[in-house]
Amino acid sequence: MTKRDTQQRRAIRAAIDDANRPLSPREVLESARQGSPGLGIATVYRTLKSWVEAGGLTQVDLPGEPPRYEATGKQHHHHFHCRSCDRVYELQGCPEGLRSLTPPGFSLESHEVVLYGRCAECAS
Amino acid sequence: MTKRDTQQRRAIRAAIDDANRPLSPREVLESARQGSPGLGIATVYRTLKSWVEAGGLTQVDLPGEPPRYEATGKQHHHHFHCRSCDRVYELQGCPEGLRSLTPPGFSLESHEVVLYGRCAECAS
DNA sequence: TCACTGTTGAGACGGTATTATCATTTTGGT
């Protein structure tokens, strides 16, 4: 009725832990297949979904992109989306002055910032 | 072979011009039907697409949302997404310090900022 | 090791957003 420690889940967890950046389901699949060759996409979706519900994973939505997943509990941060390789990277820090952009009467609850460009690997 | 001035296109243009905020295809349909009752969704998609290609419209992508469309040529700005009514509003201004978030070796080309909360109408 | 039951993989299925098709209507120029 609950969680078993399977080869597939170990592989998926390892993929996410090793990446150090948010991964899409497809990226998870490709990476985790190294530790669990026959791994299927349904298992990836199932596992990601259950971990998100359990709170151990956080879904990251970017404009026009399939969701990525990263470990929960990191401190507030934003993301960089490489236009060349399509990978998403974590950034540190947060811009100032967001509150002042909010129109009068509007209540600000949260925000997202996404930077676009080329990652170090693709820029060279 | 090209553009005719039809009742449908006038209605779609009016919907966008009057809104003063980015509209989704569905919002365009509903609004434009006031000026063109039988308007079909296919015409909306066709028209939006051709205007985007022609450069008169800009597609606005927000995380996890269907695209919205706004007139091209406005000055650089960002958007506010109301969690209650799901409408998207234009903001003025732009936060500082984005460049400093960029990791070494990465080249920054553009950015997006989305604020979330309640619009004035929904907050009251 | 055995048995029970959660888990998996492959493919079917469903939901949604967008595009293609095509018969009919509308527009713009003459």
Place this chain on the structure above:
DNA sequence: ACCAAAATGATAATACCGTCTCAACAGTGA
């Protein structure tokens, strides 16, 4: 007003994601 071509609307067809189904498999406690 007439006509050729563009535009439209209804609906079918795609495309994309993610979930469900189910037979076979594998993890766990006894």
